[in-house]
Amino acid sequence: MSPLLVLLRRELALAWGRGGGPLPALAFYAGVTTLLPLAIGPEPERLAVIAPGIAWLALALASLLSLERMFERDFEDGALDLLALGGPGLEAICAVKALAQWLATGLPLAFAAPVAALMLGAPVALAPTVLLCALVGGLAFAFVGGLGAALTLGSRRGGVLIAVIVLPLFAPPVIFGGGALSQAASGIGGTSGLLLLCGWAAAAVALSPLAMAAACRNALD
Amino acid sequence: MISGLAVEDLAIRRGERLLFEHLSFAAEAGEAVALVGRNGAGKTSLLRAVAGLLRPAAGTVRFGGARDIDEARAADLHLIGHHDGLKGGRTAREELAFAARWCGAGDAGLARAAEALDLGRLLDLEVRKLSAGQRRRLALARLVAAPRTLWLLDEPLAPLDSVWRERIGALIADHLAAGGMLLAAVHDPLPVAARAVEIGA
Numbered sequence: 001m002s003p004l005l006v007l008l009r010r011e012l013a014l015a016w017g018r019g020g021g022p023l024p025a026l027a028f029y030a031g032v033t034t035l036l037p038l039a040i041g042p043e044p045e046r047l048a049v050i051a052p053g054i055a056w057l058a059l060a061l062a063s064l065l066s067l068e069r070m071f072e073r074d075f076e077d078g079a080l081d082l083l084a085l086g087g088p089g090l091e092a093i094c095a096v097k098a099l100a101q102w103l104a105t106g107l108p109l110a111f112a113a114p115v116a117a118l119m120l121g122a123p124v125a126l127a128p129t130v131l132l133c134a135l136v137g138g139l140a141f142a143f144v145g146g147l148g149a150a151l152t153l154g155s156r157r158g159g160v161l162i163a164v165i166v167l168p169l170f171a172p173p174v175i176f177g178g179g180a181l182s183q184a185a186s187g188i189g190g191t192s193g194l195l196l197l198c199g200w201a202a203a204a205v206a207l208s209p210l211a212m213a214a215a216c217r218n219a220l221d
Numbered sequence: 222m223i224s225g226l227a228v229e230d231l232a233i234r235r236g237e238r239l240l241f242e243h244l245s246f247a248a249e250a251g252e253a254v255a256l257v258g259r260n261g262a263g264k265t266s267l268l269r270a271v272a273g274l275l276r277p278a279a280g281t282v283r284f285g286g287a288r289d290i291d292e293a294r295a296a297d298l299h300l301i302g303h304h305d306g307l308k309g310g311r312t313a314r315e316e317l318a319f320a321a322r323w324c325g326a327g328d329a330g331l332a333r334a335a336e337a338l339d340l341g342r343l344l345d346l347e348v349r350k351l352s353a354g355q356r357r358r359l360a361l362a363r364l365v366a367a368p369r370t371l372w373l374l375d376e377p378l379a380p381l382d383s384v385w386r387e388r389i390g391a392l393i394a395d396h397l398a399a400g401g402m403l404l405a406a407v408h409d410p411l412p413v414a415a416r417a418v419e420i421g422a
Contacts, residue, residue: 006322010315017310078304085272086323087295220274 004088004096011100014073015066022108029062029109033116044121051120052130052181055113059134060170063141066105067166068159070097070149075219084220090213098146098209106138122185129184132194133177140201143208144169150212153219173200223297223370225249225285226271226402233266234278240266241421242279249285250370253393253403253415262421264406265302268373271404272300284371299324299367302375305360309349313340313359316348321366334366337392353380361389364396372396374405378412386412 015021036054037047074080083093113134114127122130148166152158180193225248232242240263248254256264269275271282273294287293307316317340321331335341338358343351351359357380364372372393378386390412393403397413405411 003323003325006319010319013311013315014308073308074306076304077306077308078302079306079308081269081272081274081300081302081304082306082320082323084274085294085298085300087325089295221276 015104032058048121051122055117067145094212095209098143102142110134140204143204147208150215223284227283231280232278250400255415256406258420298371300373314344324367326367330366334362
């Protein structure tokens with residue numbers, strides 16, 4: 001079996017093992033999407049307008065949750081040494097870790113997003129666009145989030161620092177996804193926003209492993 | 222394949238502090254080098270510099286017989302430090318299988334390692350339930366599972382009892398006899414004939 005496949009299986013097993021996999025992130029997501037209508041007011045007309053936006057923004061916040069464990073545990077117990085010394089190179093290792101983060105957290109969240117939007121009163125016709133945005137956006141969130149996780153390696157209060165570093169980088173995908181959703185809601189098709197979101201995700205997947213690997217090397221040195 | 226190790230005029234700096242400078246030594250196939258020195262003298266840093274994880278302030282590390290140094294590091298050395306990379310919440314079997322497969326070992330290598338370090342009864346336990354010595358044996362099993370030429374070991378015998386010190390000594394002797402090399406940071410003498418290199422004297 002290729003080492004990277006071995007690593008992917010380990011990462012998924014670790015995500016499910018102690019942390020309960022996507023359950024904490026899903027619980028947080030359910031909490032935010034339930035609390036927001038309580039704060040905004042129960043009028044269905046008003047909720048229906050903002051439902052897709054809420055479902056989308058809460059998804060971005062929920063995907064921040066388990067980022068801290070992505071590199072920190074391996075860094076502290078020395079497993080990152082073993083990984084860094086392996087043949088595939090740190091760039092590929094970081095890409096696999098971010099991919100595992102998406103599979104373990106982003107993917108379940110993406111399937112929860114249309115459910116949350118519908119529960120808040122969004123029209124059924126919007127559900128596919130919400131799902132697509134959540135799938136593609138979640139991939140970008142995992143890779144950009146991994147960059148934040150790698151940059152904060154070895155610092156105290158890494159979790160808060162990750163959010164501070166990563167949230168500004170989440171702005172473009174949140175805007176593109178929000179644009180796609182409002183285009184779809186107004187019936188003019190959401191393709192241009194969705195395409196921009198895909199572009200952002202492609203750039204994040206291609207570039208952030210390089211930066212993650214550099215940050216890891218710096219932390220190990 | 223690494224056929225020799227040469228450290229030339231090496232200096233290592235951690236933050237503002239210069240740990241040591243002008244360190245040179247060499248080792249050939251079949252040789253063991255024991256790094257001795259006070260606590261904090263830079264033995265662990267030297268091992269990490271040889272492994273390529275740490276950038277030395279000056280000097281070079283070269284491997285004989287290797288065309289590309291990064292390739293040689295990835296394919297032909299093992300580094301086992303105090304932080305052994307084992308996850309407390311996973312079973313010994315899962316952790317050994319991951320470490321060994323990551324280093325390119327197959328099922329045969331895994332079985333050989335479990336046999337050589339007598340891990341059979343421990344494999345189903347969670348790593349957190351192992352004693353320090355058992356945990357070290359689990360970490361060292363990687364050496365047997367995926368044979369590689371250069372072993373970089375940091376205090377490999379420290380948590381082991383006298384029986385296991387002897388058995389690991391025999392393992393190291395076999396490794397050296399087969400043309401392997403060992404670079405170990407130690408406080409107690411190694412159970413095999415080794416050249417001592419003093420760090421930070």
